[in-house]
Amino acid sequence: MTADTPQPRHFAPRGPLTGRIRVPGDxxxxxxxxxxxxxxxxxxxxxxxxxxxxxxxxxxxxxxxxxxxxxxxxxxxxxxxxxxxxxxxxxxxxxxxxxxxxxxxxxxxxxxxxxxxxxxxxxxxxxxxxxxxxxxxxxxxxxxxxxxxxxxxxxxxxxxxxxxxxxxxxxxxxxxxxxxxxxxxxxxxxxxxxxxxxxxxxxxxxxxxxxxxxxxxxxxxxxxxxxxxxxxxxxxxxVPGDPSSAAFFAVAASIVPGSDLVIENVGLNPTRAGIFTVLRQMGADIEELDARDVGGEPVADLRVRHAALSGVEVDPAIAPSMIDEFPVLFVAATLAEGTTVTTGLDELRVKESDRLAAMAAALAEAGAKVKEMPDGLVIHGSGGKPLRGTTDTAVATHLDHRIAMSMAVAGLASSNGVEIDDVRPIATSFPGFAALLYGASA
CATH class of the missing domain: 3.65.10.10 (Enolpyruvate transferase domain)
Incomplete structure (x- = not known):
């Protein structure tokens, strides 16, 4: 990372996500x-x-x-x-x-x-x-x-x-x-x-x-x-657009009322697109536009509109195709109606951080009802009611870019916004993330 001093940032609601955006390459x-x-x-x-x-x-x-x-x-x-x-x-x-x-x-x-x-x-x-x-x-x-x-x-x-x-x-x-x-x-x-x-x-x-x-x-x-x-x-x-990066915006548009967002040039390799499958199972409104092949990889523009989500039991067999997207899926689950259960996610404990523990703590800090299990999380959704957000403390990202970006998305669907302790790690995978997120929701 580029500096030794942590860079905290507050992510607050800005309204619906609309227009067309393009995420960085995969x-x-x-x-x-x-x-x-x-x-x-x-x-x-x-x-x-x-x-x-x-x-x-x-x-x-x-x-x-x-x-x-x-x-x-x-x-x-x-x-x-x-x-x-x-x-x-x-x-x-x-x-x-x-x-x-x-x-x-x-x-x-x-x-x-x-x-x-x-x-x-x-x-x-x-x-x-x-x-x-x-x-x-x-x-x-x-x-x-x-x-x-x-x-x-x-x-x-x-x-x-x-x-x-x-x-x-x-x-x-x-x-x-x-x-x-x-x-x-x-x-x-x-x-x-x-x-x-x-x-x-x-x-x-x-x-x-x-x-x-x-x-x-x-x-x-x-x-x-x-x-x-x-x-x-x-x-x-x-290089097509990164589906892992697109996932943050797909979840944000799904949970922020009034959103209607097109994410251009998203790679949809079936071994990587599990997040969109699970979001659709939860009721997300995700439409593929102009499906095409780019350099041997399937690509499409994704139109995502706000939708009422329902909790699901995620099949652990789909985990390899969305292992990096579970943190932001957890955010979607906190706004769903009912309970979302995830299992078979031991791999998340040896990523840039222990992502199960980190997301359980961060979401609880923001007001979500989360139970950490040995190999997954059980999340009781709010039925669309905004999260409380953070008040006196910042959520700990543990130098993990996906924790930081996931909780930034959670901030858009909260009452008080979410304070992130350090946004520097985001630059490892998605320079310009915050500007693009706020630009879509301005």
């Missing part, structure tokens, strides 16, 4: 577009890249290992070094707050004959990396993490690495991607088995860059095989 796709372009031989052009701090950390790390990554007008130009062509970095690779950068870079480095140290901010340095270290160690990479399997962390890649077959113990697109990226520079076939399908941006984009992948279903499980070593070709990539 963060997951932006990370991968930069990485895969750096692994190609030649020049790639990326349009619509998210220019948040997390993605810029990825760009800086790629530069430190020999790739040329530059902004050119509205686009980004990447001159890649080829698979296996990264140079030994001269200093530590600073990951900032980006768990995606960290876990994917561990995969990239695991099969290259270089040694690197990865560091991060205070929040990222608390996040466990063991779930990535375990399969990459099987491939031959060596790790020296901090106690607890966290950053700072030293990785010594193995070249050639050993291809493995790895069944994911938990649904994690980052772990899957790390193993597949290690497989790019590994002779033979590296296989990942997913008992529960996760977001597939890595597979879609690697195929577009020319990698040989086989995907299918065996015994009810999704199986992805990558053939290495691979030669990636440069591409022109268009």
């Amino acid at each position: 963060k997951s796709i932006s990370h991968r577009a930069l990485m895969f372009s750096a692994l190609a031989v030649g020049r790639s052009r990326i349009s619509g890249l998210l220019e948040g701090e997390d993605v810029l950390a990825t760009a800086a790390a790629l530069r430190a290992m020999g790739a040329t990554v530059e902004r050119n007008g509205e686009d980004w130009i990447v001159d890649g070094v080829g698979v296996g062509g990264f140079l030994q970095p001269q200093g530590a690779l600073e990951m900032g707050n980006s768990g995606t950068s960290t876990r994917l870079f561990l995969g990239l480095l695991a099969s290259q004959g270089i040694t690197a140290v990865l560091t991060g901010d205070a929040s990222l340095s608390k996040r466990p990396m063991g779930r990535v270290i375990d399969p990459l160690s099987e491939m031959g990479a060596r790790f020296e993490p901090s106690p607890g399997g966290t950053l700072p962390l030293l990785i010594e890649g193995m070249e050639p690495a050993v291809p493995i077959t790895y069944r994911l113990p938990v649904a994690s697109a980052q772990v899957k991607s790390a193993v597949l990226l290690a497989g790019l520079n590994t002779p033979g076939i590296t296989t990942v088995i997913e008992p529960v399908p996760t977001r597939d941006h890595t597979e879609r984009m690697l195929a577009g860059f020319g990698a040989q992948l086989d995907t299918g279903e065996e015994d009810g499980e999704r199986v992805v095989r990558i053939h290495g070593p691979a030669d990636l070709k440069p591409c022109n990539v268009t």
Whole structure:
């Protein structure tokens, strides 16, 4: 984050959300577009890249290992070094707050004959990396993490690495991607088995860059095989709008009376669009306009109008397709009629913060009726009645951008507004969020 001094902010009701807005590019796709372009031989052009701090950390790390990554007008130009062509970095690779950068870079480095140290901010340095270290160690990479399997962390890649077959113990697109990226520079076939399908941006984009992948279903499980070593070709990539970012505005428009908002250019990859499915189950009025395909990803403009929401029991099987959107879904649930029950969300306890505990405390502070369970939250909705909001204290965001943005949305549907203890983390994924939120509701 850009400064050491917390930046509190009060988010108060401003009226209906109307008009047309466009959210920043998809963060997951932006990370991968930069990485895969750096692994190609030649020049790639990326349009619509998210220019948040997390993605810029990825760009800086790629530069430190020999790739040329530059902004050119509205686009980004990447001159890649080829698979296996990264140079030994001269200093530590600073990951900032980006768990995606960290876990994917561990995969990239695991099969290259270089040694690197990865560091991060205070929040990222608390996040466990063991779930990535375990399969990459099987491939031959060596790790020296901090106690607890966290950053700072030293990785010594193995070249050639050993291809493995790895069944994911938990649904994690980052772990899957790390193993597949290690497989790019590994002779033979590296296989990942997913008992529960996760977001597939890595597979879609690697195929577009020319990698040989086989995907299918065996015994009810999704199986992805990558053939290495691979030669990636440069591409022109268009990044669609981030559905995780769009979710904040979809919820805000759903819960603020009188709202009628169009969110343009939203990526609707089925492995990422679970939030819109659940909101519709709750009664949200979300219409897809001009459905189209952009760079292999389904995209549409979303028209969202205020609607009376009802509590639901969220199927835990949908969690992988909306794991980052649960904090703002919890906000929607507080305004619904009846009770919303979520389970199977253990993953939320090891994000940028313990998102279950953080959201339970924040929503309770704002006047919601919330019960924290070991693997989810039970929320008793207000039936559309505005939340009380905060009065004397600020809600704690725990340096977590999604907690901050979710509670900002809650402030729009409250009587007194909601005080956020620190809005700095928002810049990691959504620069300009507050201005866009208030502009839509002005």
